[in-house]
Ligand SMILES: Cc1cc2nc3c(=O)[nH]c(=O)nc-3n(C[C@H](O)[C@H](O)[C@H](O)COP(=O)(O)OP(=O)(O)OC[C@H]3O[C@@H](n4cnc5c(N)ncnc54)[C@H](O)[C@@H]3O)c2cc1C
């Protein structure tokens with residue numbers, strides 16, 4: 001069983017800065033980490049390898065610093081890693097990103113499974129997974145919370161959707177996007193860390209891919225960011241303190257008045 | 271003139287509420303552009319009253335794809351149908367709900383339609399002069415609002431955050447047209463099959479769709495105490511939410527988790543008890559209409575986002591609120 005996992009380096013949610021001119025993120029200065037939701041994709045692939053044998057290949061598209069997340073993937077036990085790095089990729093939206101990733105997957109060879117995180121915590125779109133599947137014409141199963149009955153040519157998954165867990169059967173190869181519930185991520189091992197240090201990471205540029213450069217980067221991206229704004233926090237917190245029984249009654253009174261003012265108890269009247 | 275479209279979602283033949291919200295969005299875009307508003311309804315055994323309701327609440331033309339093979343969302347099948355319809359009718363804008371199916375279908379279709387797609391928008395407008403769709407969305411955990419447009423590609427596509435608009439009032443005399451969309455027989459090879467649906471334990475609906483969510487965190491101290499949250503949710507007719515800490519401790523299951531690695535929700539009321547309001551938690555509730563916090567720490571981060579807060583011991587406050595709700599019910 002061969003899985004290819006797509007991972008992304010993202011700025012830590014707690015320190016993010018934007019370039020007001022270009023509407024893109026300023027990456028320098030903020031700490032970059034492996035997208036926390038991609039850890040579940042890596043773990044899913046590693047568990048499949050543990051059970052069924054095979055290999056786990058990892059791809060990231062990003063700047064030079066993104067090598068760090070590939071090293072983390074090796075330290076967890078992944079086998080092969082590819083770094084897609086070229087100025088031509090810069091400024092890609094999800095359409096262009098998914099194109100480049102799909103071209104890299106084609107070059108490696110279509111695996112049994114492509115696995116991505118649910119979404120990246122910076123762009124927060126959750127679009128790249130389904131978009132990659134579209135380029136490759138693979139069936140796509142999103143929000144996968146568990147996998148059962150994985151055979152060489154099909155699998156059954158449960159998808160966490162609004163109405164509950166939907167059980168779906170799909171032929172392989174397929175693309176999965178996974179949610180946190182699917183697995184408990186392992187920690188990197190010492191052996192893995194050593195291997196990560198020793199591994200020479202393969203870097204592919206645009207010309208290494210059999211791809212149309214007009215489809216990449218800012219130029220190849222249909223969408224344009226035209227404005228970035230910081231949302232105003234217009235919330236005014238009304239605060240009441242509870243110190244004793246009387247103030248408890250008073251506080252809850254005030255809460256109910258507040259909820260009534262906002263018509264939030266509408267359905268609850270007798 | 272090129273139409274504006276919404277995608278109406280169905281579940282078991284019933285049109286979902288979020289579809290009417292989309293029509294409110296689509297109606298104002300179509301009116302600005304002076305074009306027809308179409309809605310594509312995909313499902314099986316679609317309720318005929320619901321179809322009329324879509325027209326009463328804003329749609330001028332209904333593209334109805336009703337077939338047993340469409341009873342549950344299967345991306346490839348829905349996408350094939352939509353792509354064919356797009357190539358025939360050439361809509362200029364397509365909006366779908368940012369639900370699990372909308373967020374799967376739209377990127378899959380956008381690639382093949384060579385269209386720009388913006389995720390999870392909370393505001394949509396038409397740019398004066400260019401008539402481009404301006405799509406505004408929260409990004410980076412709601413810390414910024416980005417406005418995006420797609421100048422050179424059509425259709426312009428966007429998913430819209432559920433519960434970010436109110437549906438329009440029904441107008442029973444609105445004229446409308448229904449167009450049946452032929453559904454191609456499905457190819458047996460490479461077919462994805464939906465085998466069933468398992469409901470969420472102890473939930474009547476999902477927290478994404480709930481009007482009111484009552485959430486608990488580590489401040490509840492142990493599993494047994496979490497019943498305080500569950501009871502209060504029941505009294506409110508609400509769904510139960512939780513912080514990641516509460517979920518990781520096994521007090522409540524993952525579908526209840528709110529935040530960065532859980533669900534992003536926009537209920538009318540979010541009540542958080544014993545939740546500190548870590549940045550990853552707040553990412554999930556930035557668009558809640560009203561936030562109430564119950565916390566014994568005056569410095570708790572959640573107070574920065576709350577509209578109302580009771581600073582006190584939740585073990586006293588929650589039962590008192592529940593008691594008060596009971597009294598109201600009896601009164
Ligand atoms: C990558 C990543 C993803 C994450 N994703 C999520 C996510 O999706 N959702 C999420 O919630 N978190 C997420 N977290 C975790 C987040 O950082 C916090 O650790 C978590 O939200 C804290 O949960 P809590 O508020 O329940 O616990 P705490 O932070 O421990 O807060 C407990 C609160 O209860 C109050 N309290 C205690 N006793 C009482 C009492 N008797 N009465 C009243 N108040 C009391 C305390 O004052 C405190 O404010 C994520 C973290 C990371 C790194």
Ligand SMILES: Nc1ncnc2c1ncn2[C@@H]1O[C@H](COP(=O)(O)O)[C@@H](O)[C@H]1O
Nearest residue numbers: 006007061116117119120125126127128
């Ligand atoms: N630049 C990238 N390189 C590799 N994988 C990516 C990249 N961007 C997104 N992904 C994958 O796609 C998922 C969804 O990302 P997004 O659509 O940006 O929210 C992520 O969790 C990753 O698995």
